[in-house]
Amino acid sequence: MNRHALYAVLSGAILLSACQTRPLSSSAAPVVSPAAQAAAPAPAPAASMIAPMVEKRETFVATGYAVISIQNHKNPAQQRLLAIRASKLDAYRALTEQVYGQQLDASTTVSDMTVMNDTFRTRVEGVIYGAHLVSITPVGEDTYETTLSLDRNVVQDLRSLYLNQIATRAR
Helix, strand or coil: CCHHHHHHHHHHHHHHHCCCCCCCCCCCCCCCCHHHHHHCCCCCCCCCCCCCHHHHCCEEEEEEEEECCCCCCCCHHHHHHHHHHHHHHHHHHHHHHHHHCCEEEEEEEEECCEEEEEEEEEECCCCCCCCEEEEEEEECCCEEEEEEEEEHHHHHHHHHHHHHHHHHHHC
């Protein structure tokens, strides 16, 4: 290691060793006696930075798309029906992602400090019931769009059923 690199590392270590954290508020917290703490009601918990999406939305909305011309049928009318069905399934997949999230598996191969291969796989799994079909509309000349909505109360029911199922499997 050359002299300049050594000085840079030592300087960085010295500068970082003097760092300290500061409270978020500029005023100091008041000192309260233990008797006053016992008499006072417990403060309400602060809102978490990561609050569940269920509490923020009244309804969940998902949109799915499908192309007509790539559907596996020779009859154009049947291709349109298959595209409608595929767009509906895509909307259900998007709704399932919102309710349960996605599982993401990723792997990266590096050789000679160069990324050789990046692989990503996602998986969505869940049960959706009670979704309302908002619309099925053609977009352009070759695509269908399906929009579904799901009430917040149904999402809470789905999540509680899911958590109960996971707890049952763990036993």
